[in-house]
Every structure is written in structure tokens, then in C-alpha cells.
Amino acid sequence: MHTLAQLRAGELSGITRLDLSCGLTEFPAEIFDLADTLEILNLSGNALSRLPDDLHRLKxxxxxxxxxxxxxxxxxxxxQCAALTMIGFKANAIVDVPAAALPPLLRWLILTDNHIETLPDALGERPHLQKLMLAGNRLQALPAALSGCHRLELIRIAANRLTELPQWLLTLPSLTWLAYAGNPLESEADASALDATPLIDWSALRxxxxxxxxxxxxxxxALWQRDDxxxxxxxxxxxxxxxxxxxxxxxxxxxxxxAGLHPNLIRVEGRIxxxxxxxxxxxxxxxxxxxxxxxxxxxLASCSRDVYAEDCRFSADVALRIAQGVASAAEHLHRQGITHGDLYGHNILLNEHGDCLLGDFGAASFHATTDTLETRALQRLEVRAFGVLLGELLARIDSGLSDERRGVLEDxxxxxxxxxxxxxxxxxxxIEVLAKQ
Structure with missing residues (x-):
């Protein structure tokens, strides 16, 4: 974290990223002295309510x-900021999102935890939009113009006031990760599963x-002192x-x-x-x-795609075991009426043999267990997430994969x-295809 004193003393000349969190109530004019190099500006955790009209000077x-x-x-x-691609205004008190506020190259917009009721149609006129975070607002509908955002891969609309998922949303060609829990449109969680979960007294845990x-x-x-x-x-x-x-x-x-029990899910012992x-x-x-x-x-650069270590490599058998485990867990969740919403490599734990566990249900949502066009589409969004993961695994196989097997998996x-x-x-x-490999 930088300091205002450093900025004013000219000690930060030439930096590409500036992080200032020091109770600011006004935008420091000295930031403009960094205009020739500044690419990332983090002013989170202050008391700002406006930005200068000439912010575009930060070219x-x-x-x-x-x-x-x-x-x-x-x-x-x-x-007016021609190079701006990512905007994060989480946890403010934003009510209005004017069309004029959306830069032409917008790729990633974070407006989580505000008071937004409507969004401008202009949001659908940003062809590079890839990631849209809108959870915790007051939205009753999404602008239909978003149907034109063919690069949109991730959208978070949980905890709003949506009464239905628009049909166009479930036909977006690139949509992969969707979270919509906590809206009136969502199916209820299985009450019997919640009621049947054992209660574990806090005093039994160390x-x-x-x-x-x-x-x-x-x-x-922790150590759990069981009744036995x-x-x-x-x-x-x-x-x-x-x-x-x-x-x-x-x-x-x-x-x-x-979610219940499955060998590729982390087992829940009880509720506290x-x-x-x-x-x-x-x-x-x-x-x-x-x-x-x-x-x-x-x-920040990869936006909606995970980052893998340079030396991350697998044998074909290990990669296939990972893929089979994740696909089996996802199929199990869908049978329970759950979409994971965040099926990603960073939410998968694995050992050297390819045994794996799918975790982090923060983006999970409930849907009907009946086979309808909507539930089928919701599940096929998750299938795309698996396809992305499979491609990432295939790119990191260093042995044991014949051209024929690779061809089947790439298909x-x-x-x-x-x-x-x-x-x-x-x-x-x-799962059937993977089982034959």
C-alpha cells in the first residue's frame, strides 16, 4: 500500500500501479502526475463520492x-477513459448507472453490494464484456440488450429481486459461470436435507x-469431541x-x-x-x-480464466481421473437440483494420483429437478465450464495420450x-465418453 506522502513527494514517479487507502474524501490531484505510466489505480477503502471529470487524462x-x-x-x-477495461465499485451506495459511465473497451464490471435497480441498455453495447458482477443489488430485470454480449462468460446476479431468468440469458453462446441464488425466481433448497443434517454443539469443537x-x-x-x-x-x-x-x-x-454425499465432494459432518x-x-x-x-x-489479465503454474503437468491417466471425478460430482449436483456456478480449476483439490474434490459452493444455485428447457440449459452452462476445464487439462498432459485418445477428448x-x-x-x-478412454 502506498501513502499520500509518497505521492506528494514525487517518490512514486513512473509506477504502473497505485494503491491508496487513507481516508480520502477527494481525489488527489497528484495522481495525474503519473498519467504517462499509471495502468492500475486502487482507491478502495476510502470515503470518496466523486471522481474528477477529466479522469481521462490518465490515458x-x-x-x-x-x-x-x-x-x-x-x-x-x-x-471517457479510452483504455479502461476493468471497473470495481463494490460495496458503495450506488443507485444509478448512467450509460455514459461505461467505457468502450469494458471487459469486467464489478458492482456487487450496491442499491442498483436498473441498468442501461448501453451495457449490451460493450462487445468486450466478459465478466459482470451484480450480486446484492435491487435488480428486478436485466437489460435485454445484454443478449448481444456474445463474449460474456461469467455473470453474478445473486441476491437481487429477479422473478425469472430471461430466456436470452440461457442462450448466450459463451456464458459459463452463472450465480442467481437468493432471487424470487430460485427454487427452494431441499428442506429435508437441511433438517436431516446433524447439529453439532459449539462446545464440542476445539x-x-x-x-x-x-x-x-x-x-x-478443529477437534470434534463426538458423543461416543x-x-x-x-x-x-x-x-x-x-x-x-x-x-x-x-x-x-x-x-x-x-449436495449430499459423493466421493468427489467434501463431506459435511453437521451444522454448528x-x-x-x-x-x-x-x-x-x-x-x-x-x-x-x-x-x-x-x-486481472486473464479475467475469467484460471491461472496455472508453469510447471503444472499431468500424465494422461491422472488428467483423465480428474476429469472423471469432476464430471461425476457435477452430474450428482444436477440430480439434486444444484448448479455449482463456479466449476473452475481453482475450486478443485487434488492429490498426485488425480483423486479430486470439487469445493466452494459460494456461487451455487438451486433449480427444479424436473427436465425442462430451463433446467437443461442451466446444466449445459455448467457443461461448458467442464469443457473449459477439460481443455486446460489436455494442454498440460505430458505423457500417455495417444493421438486417437486426444482426438476423442478434444472432440x-x-x-x-x-x-x-x-x-x-x-x-x-x-461421463460415458470419459469412461471409454
Whole structure:
């Protein structure tokens, strides 16, 4: 994090990224001294409510973060920034999104946790739009003009006021990751699964070291003193109350429970009860430390695609085992009326043998279990996510794959990712193809 004193003293000359979080109420004019080099500007965590009309003087600016400020309107000056591709205004108090605020090269827009009721049709006139984060607003509809965004791959519309998913949304040729939980349109979680989940008293848990923290909660290793006297090592996830980019953490908890048992899903042991702060949480299977994440989160440059380590390579058998495990888990979820919504390499844990677990239900949504055109389309969006993953695995196989087998798998990848949503195979067919390899 940089300081205002450094900026004013000219110590930051020539930098390409500036991070300032120091209670700012006005945009520091000295930022314009960086106009020849500045590409990423992060002003999150301040008290700003406006930006200068001549922001376009930052001619190289590609990325702007202004989350956790006091904006009530997305600033119109953004639309004049010719190089700007990514905008993040999460957790402000934004009500209005003027068409003039949308730059021509817009690729990634984050407006999570605001008060937005409508969006301009001009949003559909941004052909590079690839990632759209709108969870936690007051939207009752999406602009039909978005049907023209043929590059749109990820959209988060959870926790709004939508009463239906527009038909055009489910026909977008590139849409891959969709989260819509917490809207009136969503089917209810399986109440019987929730009611049948054991309650585990907080007093029976002894937290040890923290294992990780994400947007929705904190995961810790713990010892669970069972009723039979045994002490079982487990993982405890305590959920935060805040809105995440995917939606509500409590919807994530419901999806984890409703998913049920599957060898490629992390097992839920029970729900926490009697927490002293009434915090919601789950007790889950403790994952063996030999497991690691398949990939890292997308970067600013990759936008909607995961980042893999340079030395990430697999044998054909290991890659195929990963693909089979993920496809089987996804098929199981669909049978329970759940779309994962975030089927990505960074949400897959695996060991050296290719044993894998699909985790992170933060973007999961419920749908009807009957076979309708809508449920079929929702499931085929997830099939495209699998196709992307399969392509990433195929690109990293270094041994054991004949030209014939590669041809079959590349054809499967192509069919999973084809533009015609309903022409994509279902996961039962995907599993059948993989089983023959």
C-alpha cells in the first residue's frame, strides 16, 4: 500500500500501479502526475463520492478499483477513459448507472453490494464484456440488450429481486459461470436435507490453526469431541454475514448441505449450533494435506480464466481421473437440483494420483429437478465450464495420450463448448465418453 506522502513527494514517479487507502474524501490531484505510466489505480477503502471529470487524462488507465467508498452513482467520467477495461465499485451506495459511465473497451464490471435497480441498455453495447458482477443489488430485470454480449462468460446476479431468468440469458453462446441464488425466481433448497443434517454443539469443537479464509468465511482445523467419546479431526467453516461477489454465504451453506454425499465432494459432518455469537457454520471432512489446488484464481489479465503454474503437468491417466471425478460430482449436483456456478480449476483439490474434490459452493444455485428447457440449459452452462476445464487439462498432459485418445477428448471439449447451448452433451454422456478412454 502506498501513502499520500509518497505521492506528494514525487517518490512514486513512473509506477504502473497505485494503491491508496487513507481516508480520502477527494481525489488527489497528484495522481495525474503519473498519467504517462499509471495502468492500475486502487482507491478502495476510502470515503470518496466523486471522481474528477477529466479522469481521462490518465490515458493508460486500464483498471480502476473504488470499492468500499461512498459513491451513489457510477461516475460518468469513466466512459471517457479510452483504455479502461476493468471497473470495481463494490460495496458503495450506488443507485444509478448512467450509460455514459461505461467505457468502450469494458471487459469486467464489478458492482456487487450496491442499491442498483436498473441498468442501461448501453451495457449490451460493450462487445468486450466478459465478466459482470451484480450480486446484492435491487435488480428486478436485466437489460435485454445484454443478449448481444456474445463474449460474456461469467455473470453474478445473486441476491437481487429477479422473478425469472430471461430466456436470452440461457442462450448466450459463451456464458459459463452463472450465480442467481437468493432471487424470487430460485427454487427452494431441499428442506429435508437441511433438517436431516446433524447439529453439532459449539462446545464440542476445539479450534486449532486457521487453514484458510475466503470471501464467505474462515476455515480452521478443529477437534470434534463426538458423543461416543472419540476426538475426530475436522474442518470448521464459520460463515461471514457480508455479501460476497457470488452472493450470500448462507446460500452457500445450504447448497453444501443439500449436495449430499459423493466421493468427489467434501463431506459435511453437521451444522454448528449454540455458537456464542450466533454465527452460522459447518463441520466438514478434514482434507488430507497432500491435496492442493489445481489452479489459481483468474488474474486481472486473464479475467475469467484460471491461472496455472508453469510447471503444472499431468500424465494422461491422472488428467483423465480428474476429469472423471469432476464430471461425476457435477452430474450428482444436477440430480439434486444444484448448479455449482463456479466449476473452475481453482475450486478443485487434488492429490498426485488425480483423486479430486470439487469445493466452494459460494456461487451455487438451486433449480427444479424436473427436465425442462430451463433446467437443461442451466446444466449445459455448467457443461461448458467442464469443457473449459477439460481443455486446460489436455494442454498440460505430458505423457500417455495417444493421438486417437486426444482426438476423442478434444472432440468432447469442442462439443461441451459449442455455441448452441442445448446441443451440448449432458454430464451423463460426458461421463460415458470419459469412461471409454
Amino acid at each position: 493508460r488507465l486500464r483498471v480502476l478499483f473504488c470499492s468500499d467508498n461512498q459513491f451513489t452513482e457510477l461516475p460518468a467520467c469513466l466512459g 479450534l486449532e490453526q486457521q487453514l484458510g479464509e475466503g470471501a464467505s468465511g474462515v476455515i480452521s482445523r 467419546g472419540a476426538a475426530q479431526p475436522v474442518a470448521v467453516k464459520l460463515y461471514k454475514g457480508e455479501m460476497t461477489s457470488d452472493g450470500s454465504p448462507l446460500h452457500e451453506m445450504n447448497a453444501c448441505i443439500t 449450533s449454540a455458537h456464542p455469537d450466533d454465527q452460522q457454520g459447518l463441520v466438514m471432512q478434514l482434507i488430507d494435506p497432500s491435496y492442493r489446488n489445481l489452479a489459481s484464481l483468474p488474474s 468432447l471439449e469442442r462439443r461441451c463448448c459449442q455455441a448452441d447451448v442445448l446441443a451440448r452433451p449432458g454430464f451423463s454422456e460426458v
